[in-house]
Every structure is written in C-alpha cells, then in structure tokens.
Amino acid sequence: QSALTQPPSASGSPGQSVTISCTGTTSDVGGYEYVSWYQQHPGKAPKLMIFEVSKRPSGVPDRFSGSKSGNTASLTVSGLQAEDEADYYCSSYAGSNSLVFGGGTKLTVL
Amino acid sequence: QVQLVQSGAEVKKPGASVKVSCKASGYTLTDRHMHWVRQAHGQGLEWMGWINPKSGDTEYAQKFQGRVTMTRDTSISTGYMELSSLRSDDTAVYYCGKSYGGPGLDHWGQGTLVTVSS
Numbered sequence: 001q002s003a004l005t006q007p008p009s010a011s012g013s014p015g016q017s018v019t020i021s022c023t024g025t026t027s028d029v030g031g032y033e034y035v036s037w038y039q040q041h042p043g044k045a046p047k048l049m050i051f052e053v054s055k056r057p058s059g060v061p062d063r064f065s066g067s068k069s070g071n072t073a074s075l076t077v078s079g080l081q082a083e084d085e086a087d088y089y090c091s092s093y094a095g096s097n098s099l100v101f102g103g104g105t106k107l108t109v110l
Numbered sequence: 111q112v113q114l115v116q117s118g119a120e121v122k123k124p125g126a127s128v129k130v131s132c133k134a135s136g137y138t139l140t141d142r143h144m145h146w147v148r149q150a151h152g153q154g155l156e157w158m159g160w161i162n163p164k165s166g167d168t169e170y171a172q173k174f175q176g177r178v179t180m181t182r183d184t185s186i187s188t189g190y191m192e193l194s195s196l197r198s199d200d201t202a203v204y205y206c207g208k209s210y211g212g213p214g215l216d217h218w219g220q221g222t223l224v225t226v227s228s
Contacts, residue, residue: 036214045218
C-alpha cells in the first residue's frame with residue numbers, strides 16, 4: 001500500500017488551533033473508521049493520541065481531536081502549547097489485516 | 111502499568127539476519143496483537159506486520175514478506191521479530207507495539223536500533 005499523504009509541516013502560535021490532514025483512498029481512510037494519530041517527540045517512541053477517528057485514550061488532553069470526511073482524516077490541536085511541538089503521524093486500517101502510516105507532519109509552535 | 115522492553119542495539123553485516131525481542135509486562139501477552147514498526151533516521155513510520163500471540167497467526171506487510179518472521183514465547187511474555195537478508199536500507203529503529211484491541215498501537219517499546227553496515 002502507498003503511504004497516506006500528510007503535509008510535511010504545520011505551525012501555530014501558542015493558544016491557537018492547528019489542523020493536520022491525512023489523505024488516503026477508499027481502500028484505507030475512506031473505507032474504515034480506523035484512523036489513529038500518534039505524537040512523536042525527538043528520540044522518543046510514538047504515543048497514541050487518537051484512535052478510531054475521534055476517540056481519545058485516557059490521559060490525552062481534550063485539546064486533541066480527530067475527524068474524518070471522505071478519504072481525508074484530520075487532527076486538530078486547540079490551545080497550542082509548547083509541548084505540542086512534535087511530529088504527528090496518522091495511520092489507517094487498509095484492509096486484509098494491514099495498516100498504513102502517513103509520512104508525518106512536523107508541528108512547530110511559534 | 112503496561113511496559114514493552116526491547117532488546118539492545120545491533121550491528122549486522124549485509125546479508126545477515128537480526129532478531130529483536132520485546133518483553134511485555136503489565137498485561138497478558140495473549141490478550142492483544144503485537145505489531146512491529148520501523149523508522150529510518152529522519153524518516154516516517156513504516157508498518158511491518160503483527161502477530162496474534164494467542165494463536166501465533168501473523169500478517170506481514172507485502173514489502174517484508176519472505177524476509178520477516180514474527181514469533182512469540184508466551185511462557186516469558188516475549189515477542190520476536192526476525193529480519194533476514196539485511197541490506198543497508200534496513201538500518202532503522204525497530205519498535206514493537208501493543209494493539210489497543212483494534213488496528214492501532216496504544217503502547218510502544220523504547221525502540222531498537224539496527225545498523226546494517228559492512
């Protein structure tokens with residue numbers, strides 16, 4: 001499968017909101033309600049922030065929210081904080097028991 | 111609390127194999143699929159496959175079929191990922207991850223750096 005498409009970078013000032021997109025096809029993002037989002041700080045393992053499009057694991061701030069429309073999923077970070085600066089990756093179920101990741105987006109807090 | 115502890119860094123020559131372990135604690139290994147994901151330096155995440163520790167069933171990404179083998183030893187709550195015929199572009203950090211119950215990973219190991227160099 002081809003990787004999902006994410007913008008390489010995104011940015012926002014503290015307190016602002018930023019949205020990161022993740023575009024796939026009807027064979028992955030558009031076909032299933034199984035999009036996840038991960039946050040990765042430099043040198044660290046990824047952390048699950050959103051699963052099943054819009055659900056937050058326990059402990060993830062409600063400033064993080066997810067949605068999907070057609071073949072594009074989105075992660076919105078509201079009330080940006082300095083610690084939100086990280087790489088963000090989406091993933092989707094892609095059928096036949098497989099997963100596919102996006103290329104990643106570097107979020108900069110200005 | 112759930113922890114996944116991986117084995118240490120490895121240096122291998124081209125053509126060799128590497129086997130990375132992932133010891134699970136804080137949950138029952140057989141309750142959740144274990145995934146393997148790799149990340150080359152400065153690059154994105156790449157899904158390699160999963161193993162159902164209860165049955166031993168596996169599913170591998172097409173790119174790695176024929177070169178990767180995922181196994182487990184339930185008696186010591188440990189999963190393994192073996193990659194053969196190593197090439198220089200296999201140099202990466204390899205992560206294991208626990209499924210949350212669906213197609214996603216809610217806990218990750220600390221990563222194992224595998225360097226392939228002659």
